[in-house]
Amino acid sequence: MSGLKLGGVKLGRAALEAAALALFILFMAPLLLVLVNSAKTAFEVTQYPLAMPEEWGNIGRNMAMIWTSQNIRYPASLLSSFIITAVSLVLLNLLSSQAAWALVRTKTKTSSAIFFTFVAAMVIPFQIVMFPLLSWLRAVTLATGLPLLRTYQGMVLAYVGFGASLSIFMFHGFIKSIPLELEEAATIDGCRRHEIFYRIIFPILTPIHATVLVLNGIWIWNDYLLPLLVLGKGNAIQTIPLAVSNFAGAFVKQWDLILTAILMAMIPVIVFFLLAQKYIIRGMVAGSIK
Amino acid sequence: MKTKRENALVFWLFLAPVLVAFALVIVVPFALGIYYSFTNWSSSARADSVVRFIGLENYAKSFADPAFLHSFIVTVGYTAMNVVFINAVAFGLAMLVTSKIKLRKFYRVGFFLPNLIGGLILGYIWQFLFNNALPSLGNVIPFLSGLADPDAYMLSKSGTALVALVIVGTWQYAGYIMMIYIAAIENVPVELHEAAMIDGASPLQRLRAITLPMVAQAFTVTMFLTLVQSFKQFDVNVSLTSGGPSTLFQGRPILGTELLALNIYNTAFLSNKLSEGQARAVVFFVVLAVISLIQVAVNKKKELEL
Numbered sequence: 001m002s003g004l005k006l007g008g009v010k011l012g013r014a015a016l017e018a019a020a021l022a023l024f025i026l027f028m029a030p031l032l033l034v035l036v037n038s039a040k041t042a043f044e045v046t047q048y049p050l051a052m053p054e055e056w057g058n059i060g061r062n063m064a065m066i067w068t069s070q071n072i073r074y075p076a077s078l079l080s081s082f083i084i085t086a087v088s089l090v091l092l093n094l095l096s097s098q099a100a101w102a103l104v105r106t107k108t109k110t111s112s113a114i115f116f117t118f119v120a121a122m123v124i125p126f127q128i129v130m131f132p133l134l135s136w137l138r139a140v141t142l143a144t145g146l147p148l149l150r151t152y153q154g155m156v157l158a159y160v161g162f163g164a165s166l167s168i169f170m171f172h173g174f175i176k177s178i179p180l181e182l183e184e185a186a187t188i189d190g191c192r193r194h195e196i197f198y199r200i201i202f203p204i205l206t207p208i209h210a211t212v213l214v215l216n217g218i219w220i221w222n223d224y225l226l227p228l229l230v231l232g233k234g235n236a237i238q239t240i241p242l243a244v245s246n247f248a249g250a251f252v253k254q255w256d257l258i259l260t261a262i263l264m265a266m267i268p269v270i271v272f273f274l275l276a277q278k279y280i281i282r283g284m285v286a287g288s289i290k
Numbered sequence: 291m292k293t294k295r296e297n298a299l300v301f302w303l304f305l306a307p308v309l310v311a312f313a314l315v316i317v318v319p320f321a322l323g324i325y326y327s328f329t330n331w332s333s334s335a336r337a338d339s340v341v342r343f344i345g346l347e348n349y350a351k352s353f354a355d356p357a358f359l360h361s362f363i364v365t366v367g368y369t370a371m372n373v374v375f376i377n378a379v380a381f382g383l384a385m386l387v388t389s390k391i392k393l394r395k396f397y398r399v400g401f402f403l404p405n406l407i408g409g410l411i412l413g414y415i416w417q418f419l420f421n422n423a424l425p426s427l428g429n430v431i432p433f434l435s436g437l438a439d440p441d442a443y444m445l446s447k448s449g450t451a452l453v454a455l456v457i458v459g460t461w462q463y464a465g466y467i468m469m470i471y472i473a474a475i476e477n478v479p480v481e482l483h484e485a486a487m488i489d490g491a492s493p494l495q496r497l498r499a500i501t502l503p504m505v506a507q508a509f510t511v512t513m514f515l516t517l518v519q520s521f522k523q524f525d526v527n528v529s530l531t532s533g534g535p536s537t538l539f540q541g542r543p544i545l546g547t548e549l550l551a552l553n554i555y556n557t558a559f560l561s562n563k564l565s566e567g568q569a570r571a572v573v574f575f576v577v578l579a580v581i582s583l584i585q586v587a588v589n590k591k592k593e594l595e596l
Contacts, residue, residue, distance in 0.1 A: 102304035127571040132322035161315030193300040222408030
């Protein structure tokens with residue numbers, strides 16, 4: 001009897017193993033096909049999209065083509081994406097955490113009202129602000145002389161504004177759980193109000209900083225619509241998603257090159273993910289449940 | 291007294307940068323957006339030129355436009371299918387990778403990976419799969435030869451193209467939702483399962499009596515997350531189908547898979563009806579706000595029950 005049951009369990013386990021492997025292959029197949037077809041000529045891609053490439057060396061040739069193509073301007077786009085993401089992330093983490101701390105530790109009606117406004121704004125979809133945003137930023141530029149459309153500063157300003165709600169909300173939840181005694185002790189030791197944040201609180205926030213970095217980083221790096229509107233098409237500054245979309249539009253059906261461009265757009269994300277997967281998965285899950 | 295003033299100063303200084311950015315890109319455009327939806331605001335207008343109040347005209351025109359109505363229906367259909375598929379697949383995957391199979395940690399990472407690549411890029415990849423790789427599969431494998439028939443290309447008809455969008459949506463999002471289920475499943479105390487096993491409960495009985503009730507809270511989170519995410523879908527829509535192919539609706543040719551977000555964009559930039567696009571965006575916002583209010587109410591109720 002027990003032997004039979006054991007057999008049943010073993011069989012069940014084997015079926016599970018097989019199902020998991022099959023699903024894994026199914027999930028990875030699209031990405032694998034991108035890699036395989038990046039190493040083909042235009043003719044091979046259209047005739048034999050599922051076959052292994054005749055000459056893997058073609059991948060180098062295709063990648064060199066993308067690297068130097070004036071339509072995608074890959075190196076410049078990579079740099080622009082990197083600048084926009086990095087600067088926005090640094091500012092979002094610093095400015096949102098200090099704002100959240102101020103909101104948690106100041107118990108006034110104004111403070112609660114501001115916090116409530118930030119939280120409520122999370123419901124606002126980008127679609128309702130995107131058209132007025134453009135004419136309004138143009139008006140602000142006219143009034144201040146600071147160019148915001150088609151510039152890095154405009155892009156970063158937009159990400160700080162759009163990312164503030166969720167970031168403040170995440171920091172707010174974490175800071176609430178930090179005991180006040182810590183700050184009181186620092187005050188008695190002669191710490192000034194702002195020093196309490198930068199010296200005592202900021203270093204404690206490391207885990208939540210990581211979560212906020214991951215959530216915002218993935219959003220900003222992959223974002224398409226906001227850069228499309230703020231930076232515009234054909235701008236000297238373009239992000240990787242904009243570059244890929246321009247390229248795919250200009251080289252319709254030239255899948256050997258489009259897929260190579262896609263491969264090169266995915267490489268930075270995948271490398272980063274493999275290096276920091278623990279933090280990324282943890283951060284994304286924490287961000288969803290909050 | 292001095293510290294009080296210093297505290298107030300620090301409060302405003304610390305808040306100032308985010309408040310300025312927030313006001314510049316959200317508060318003011320939001321208010322302007324609602325106002326413009328009741329005006330004849332147009333793309334040639336600068337912010338300082340005169341815009342005329344026209345009441346509900348933009349809304350009336352929107353609801354009289356078959357393309358907008360169709361877009362609404364398609365978005366609801368897409369969202370419903372997406373929510374069901376993503377959650378079913380995600381829960382199945384979560385059960386699979388929380389069992390004692392080999393390489394389960396490795397599989398988790400693999401299933402999660404598509405989520406990190408932007409929707410725009412995913413859409414292009416799948417355009418290639420649906421238009422080239424799948425038909426080629428039909429040429430190679432005899433009993434799938436139907437796939438090679440140009441009439442059977444998924445993106446060539448609006449019905450199947452919508453299913454294609456759901457397939458990509460599921461592939462993109464299931465791994466992420468899976469991670470939330472994994473966290474919930476791993477929170478179920480092992481003792482519960484052990485006690486049930488001693489009492490002779492089958493795996494299916496344990497799933498129904500232990501796992502499902504224990505992850506009920508996660509279900510609320512994932513349902514709303516996938517609901518909102520699907521309703522707002524734009525990137526994959528642009529790169530996979532661009533809203534196409536065309537189809538007939540109420541006697542007019544329209545784009546068959548144009549989801550709401552894309553319809554709003556196209557109304558403003560392709561048809562050059564900026565204020566009408568803005569009115570549609572306000573409708574879009576109201577629907578999302580209602581969904582959020584329901585979510586808050588459901589969560590409140592759940593918390594009371596606990």
